[in-house]
Amino acid sequence: MLSGSCIYGLRAAIYVAAHTSNDSYVSIREISEKLGISFHFLTKILQRLTEGGVMKSHRGPGGGVTLARPAARISILEIVEILDGPDIFRSCILGLPGCGELQPCPLHKEWSQYRERLRSMFGRSTLSRLAGKVSEGRLRLADVPGK
Amino acid sequence: MLSGSCIYGLRAAIYVAAHTSNDSYVSIREISEKLGISFHFLTKILQRLTEGGVMKSHRGPGGGVTLARPAARISILEIVEILDGPDIFRSCILGLPGCGELQPCPLHKEWSQYRERLRSMFGRSTLSRLAGKVSEGRLRLADVPGK
DNA sequence: CCTAATTCAGATTAATCAGTCTTAAATTAA
DNA sequence: TTAATTTAAGACTGATTAATCTGAATTAGG
Numbered sequence: 636m637l638s639g640s641c642i643y644g645l646r647a648a649i650y651v652a653a654h655t656s657n658d659s660y661v662s663i664r665e666i667s668e669k670l671g672i673s674f675h676f677l678t679k680i681l682q683r684l685t686e687g688g689v690m691k692s693h694r695g696p697g698g699g700v701t702l703a704r705p706a707a708r709i710s711i712l713e714i715v716e717i718l719d720g721p722d723i724f725r726s727c728i729l730g731l732p733g734c735g736e737l738q739p740c741p742l743h744k745e746w747s748q749y750r751e752r753l754r755s756m757f758g759r760s761t762l763s764r765l766a767g768k769v770s771e772g773r774l775r776l777a778d779v780p781g782k
Numbered sequence: 783m784l785s786g787s788c789i790y791g792l793r794a795a796i797y798v799a800a801h802t803s804n805d806s807y808v809s810i811r812e813i814s815e816k817l818g819i820s821f822h823f824l825t826k827i828l829q830r831l832t833e834g835g836v837m838k839s840h841r842g843p844g845g846g847v848t849l850a851r852p853a854a855r856i857s858i859l860e861i862v863e864i865l866d867g868p869d870i871f872r873s874c875i876l877g878l879p880g881c882g883e884l885q886p887c888p889l890h891k892e893w894s895q896y897r898e899r900l901r902s903m904f905g906r907s908t909l910s911r912l913a914g915k916v917s918e919g920r921l922r923l924a925d926v927p928g929k
Numbered sequence: 930c931c932t933a934a935t936t937c938a939g940a941t942t943a944a945t946c947a948g949t950c951t952t953a954a955a956t957t958a959a
Numbered sequence: 960t961t962a963a964t965t966t967a968a969g970a971c972t973g974a975t976t977a978a979t980c981t982g983a984a985t986t987a988g989g
Contacts, residue, residue, distance in 0.1 A: 636783060636870070639977065642877040649888060662935070676978055678936070685936095695986025696934045711889070723783075730789040731922055738922055741796060741912040742858070745903055749896075756892055765888040775878055775885050786947065809965070823948055825966070832966095842956025843964045 641718040643672050644680045646776050648689065648714055652706040652766035653776075660692075660699035670777045680718065687717035706763035715757060724754040788865040790819050791827045793923050795836065795861055799853040799913035800923075807839075807846035817924045827865065834864035853910035862904060871901040 637645075647666050655661055663681060667674040681700050684690045691703045702709060715723065727734035728746040735743070769776055784792075794813050802808055810828060814821040828847050831837045838850045849856060862870065874881035875893040882890070916923055 636873075636875065637877075639877070642875075646876055660935095664935080673978055675980075679938095682937070692936060693986080694934085694936045694984075695988095697987065698935050698985085700936085726783075728783060728789075729793055729923075730784075730786070732925060734922070740922055741915045742907065745907065749900055749903065753896055756896060760889065760892065768888045775881070775887055776876075778879060807965095811965080820948055822950075826968090829967070839966060840956080841954075841964085841966045842958095844957070845955090845965050847966085 638719050640680050644718045646670050649765045652762040653769045655701050660701045662699035707761050709762045710758050711760040712757035785866050787827050791865045796912045799909040800916045802848050807848050809846035854908050856909045857905050858907040859904035
């Protein structure tokens, strides 16, 4: 469904939302260790989120990344569209270019409904809501619980 | 969402359902030309559907592939599970192993609902229904319409 | 100014997926 | 029995994605 990079990006963003207060920076090293993601790989993913306007970064000691806006104003949808491209919620399930109301594929009607629902579900899921769940406990972000 | 192989397999299966009557065989060459799919690549995909019990094949002149059962008893879900694996409708959106009711990820509740709906929609979509739509016209299976 | 901590940038490698090519095996029909 | 047609099987190439490695640029603190 989502690419590996996108999954890492989402988990990292939720982690940052759950572990920063008033614009403090979290180091990428910390995120990568806590979530079990390759440090250098994660660095590039977070760079793309920084370029995309979702995060901001700061070099040097005490640096790292943090959210560019309040977590309540960043949705999962925005992150997915940056990392996997906006077409993921617009493309035909049978891969046909130009599939739409005018020239639908046999699954167009059903698929476009679900696609739109998923998109709006992602749009409603803000980092603050998800991070809140994590902080309340029993909700995991990493493979090994409790980290 | 679905792999390239899976998309090809679905389109080919719908094509076969729309173009065979009483167990006649359709050659893979014909399918590949009509749908614009690489012949050798399609051959392998259809082999997997044959092994999976959805199609049967026959060599030699007049041979090809055909559905192993009436099209009304083959769902898209079955084909997707053969080609992309059954986990596609069971795995966590954040890629966390073991995500479930006991140790949910922050998106588990919303995603698992959506996942189940999509799964049942795929289960309800039989090849006969989809092939019927194609035969009625105006519904495409290939990039270039009318083929 | 110097050092350590950090992100940034680019090259390189590894793994997976998509696609091509060649040959073999089976089957039909003349 | 022979030739043509077709799927089966496997090796090979190419593209995309995932992951690693090395070094540069920036920054805070002594």
